[in-house]
Amino acid sequence: MSKVISFQIPKTGKNFVQYQEDRGKHFYNNLHQHPQCQLTVILEGRGQLLVGDYVGRFQSGDVFLLGESIPHVFRSDAEYFEEGNNLTIAGNTIFFDFQAFGRSIHEVDEFRELIHLNEQINGCFKIEGKTKERILELFQDFPSLSALTKFQRALHMLSILEIGSDEVISLNRIPVLRSLSERDGKRMDQVMRFILENSARPISLDEVAEQAYMSKEAFCRFFKLRTRKTFTQYLQELRITEAKKLLLETDLGIAQVSYQVGFQTLSHFNKTFKSMTNQTPKSWKKLN
Known part of the structure; x- marks a missing residue:
């Protein structure tokens, strides 16, 4: 885990796939980074998304893909921090830990495309169109799946992400500087x-x-x-x-x-x- 800003991802040993549900008054509002790549679905809430040179907004229905060790923050709008408001947020995230494979990822031919994809995810991407619809379908019932089925579905999700296509849109103009001290x-x-x-x-x-x-x-x-x-x-x-x-x-x-x-x-x-x-x-x- 990075020491930049404290951010805890559920510890599950050396699993490639980790799943997290965020529920509460606002999203985690510190700039942070972690060694996992992440795919996040915003179910409820809105605010500003800051990643590298990108300054933009997020809202319910958005789907984002972020590369590993990239500092970012989903900063809920100011009204979410006001006392007495009835606003809530909800988001689901799948973390992909490529480091869990160790050296073996470079020794298996079938993983070459996976390595290449991970190298391409250097920044933040917004998922749109048919790809977004498919990703949202694949998120359904994810927590209840067996470990093997989660692994299979995670690979399926990654396999349909065509980086740089009209439906997987880079939000950064230049590659993001990874891993702040x-x-x-x-x-x-x-x-x-x-x-x-x-x-x-x-x-x-x-x-x-x-x-x-x-x-x-x-x-x-x-x-x-x-x-x-x-x-x-x-x-x-x-x-x-x-x-x-x-x-x-x-x-x-x-x-x-x-x-x-x-x-x-x-x-x-x-x-x-x-x-x-x-x-x-x-x-x-x-x-x-």
Whole structure:
């Protein structure tokens, strides 16, 4: 188990397949990593998904595939953390531990495709279309299966995932940097939490660098190496992601949305939105 951020996967010895159900008020909200590849179905809940250079959203019905040792967080929306709310989350995950095979995985010809697939899963992928439908079917009654049947079904799931196809879509523009050290992992988690919790107001580089206990120059290098984006680019992407949510789900005007997600002027919001979507906020809302 990685030491980056504490995250416990059910310990079942040296099993290739491990199954986990998440139920509660919110998803595990620390940036974390583990040596297993994972296939996650979101049954209930919504929020922001952060993986490498990807800043996006998740909601009920989504299916994601993440590679091994890749830092990520499914961060439930702020309302899930408010006292007295009746919101709940639910998600099912299958973890694939390729390390459980040991050296034997390289000695069995039939496993060559499995090795190749694992190498291709370098980042986060969203599963869509017929592939998603099939994956959801294969998740049905999974906990009640025998160990051998679970193993067979897990291999079947992996066999239908065509990485890079129109139905297994890479969410990362560049391969994700794997395996943060414990120290860097804690720093990144602290920084991500601070950005997420304060993105609706102006955040200075001095403030965020202070969260990592670094000089501005050192922080800029640190952050870009791990997200492949500058702090400003990352913050703007978070804000535009939140703006899309508000445009779709509320009756707020564009100026109100702009202010609520942290932009100081409407013109800056419009310019940033168009640069990221190739559409104005108004036209994007109409099309969605």
